[in-house]
Amino acid sequence: MSAISVSRFQNLSYDEFRRRAVDPTLSPAEKIGFPDAYRAGRSESILADIEQKLPALGSIHRRILDIGPGCGELARSLMERCQDRQHELVLIDSAEMLDQIPDQTNIIKRAGRFPEAIEGLDGAPYHAILCYSVIQYVFTEGNLFAFVDRCLSLLADGGRLLIGDVPNASMRKRFLSSPNGIRHHQHFMQTEAPPVVEHLAIEPGQIDDGVLIGLLQRCRGFGFHAWLLPQDASLPMANRREDLLIEKP
Numbered sequence: 403m404s405a406i407s408v409s410r411f412q413n414l415s416y417d418e419f420r421r422r423a424v425d426p427t428l429s430p431a432e433k434i435g436f437p438d439a440y441r442a443g444r445s446e447s448i449l450a451d452i453e454q455k456l457p458a459l460g461s462i463h464r465r466i467l468d469i470g471p472g473c474g475e476l477a478r479s480l481m482e483r484c485q486d487r488q489h490e491l492v493l494i495d496s497a498e499m500l501d502q503i504p505d506q507t508n509i510i511k512r513a514g515r516f517p518e519a520i521e522g523l524d525g526a527p528y529h530a531i532l533c534y535s536v537i538q539y540v541f542t543e544g545n546l547f548a549f550v551d552r553c554l555s556l557l558a559d560g561g562r563l564l565i566g567d568v569p570n571a572s573m574r575k576r577f578l579s580s581p582n583g584i585r586h587h588q589h590f591m592q593t594e595a596p597p598v599v600e601h602l603a604i605e606p607g608q609i610d611d612g613v614l615i616g617l618l619q620r621c622r623g624f625g626f627h628a629w630l631l632p633q634d635a636s637l638p639m640a641n642r643r644e645d646l647l648i649e650k651p
Contacts, residue, residue, distance in 0.1 A: 423498035434472035440638045445475035451634040458529035467492045467528045469516045470536035473502035494519045517552040527558035535567040542607045557650040565646040572611035574642040621648045
């Protein structure tokens with residue numbers, strides 16, 4: 403895959419995702435911001451990793467909230483899992499995205515941005531909240547701390563929030579500075595040149611160690627357990643993305 407093709411999936415926004423959702427020339431993976439090679443056929447592996455971190459998904463009759471599910475394979479796999487286990491699933495995304503996925507009796511679709519879109523529901527807490535491959539857009543377009551604070555307020559006792567698949571610029575730099583990372587870059591970009599890594603460069607709009615550790619400390623300060631966790635090594639971007647898991651004791 404060339405640098406040009408990868409650039410098609412950079413600097414996306416909420417409004418750009420709305421446009422992509424109704425573009426008939428794009429695949430489901432491309433509509434949610436990924437090349438097909440990164441997501442096609444991987445939904446079960448991704449969902450298995452998510453379920454390890456959100457055990458409520460493996461139970462029955464739980465209340466689940468997915469913020470920004472998109473319309474790809476993962477959203478559909480999660481819907482099937484929740485239907486099989488008789489969960490109530492609330493999906494929050496743009497109307498354009500939600501229109502791309504089927505209606506089900508156990509699903510409540512709420513069109514709009516979070517947290518505005520959730521207002522007016524019955525207020526019952528959630529046993530699991532999933533926000534997967536989304537938080538980077540909140541970081542550039544909204545108030546990240548207000549977003550997470552509202553998620554925390556929605557958790558049931560013992561409930562968990564998974565802010566998953568977070569692109570960490572610091573983690574990416576560490577990887578690309580390593581022998582394995584250099585080889586990965588050379589193979590991926592079809593070049594003999596090593597990657598250019600600027601450890602002290604200011605990178606506006608990029609989530610890094612400071613952002614994630616700050617969120618972890620904030621959640622712990624509010625009385626929640628919080629951990630930074632690796633993704634399963636089989637997932638396509640596990641070498642540069644990680645998960646923030648938060649639990650209400």
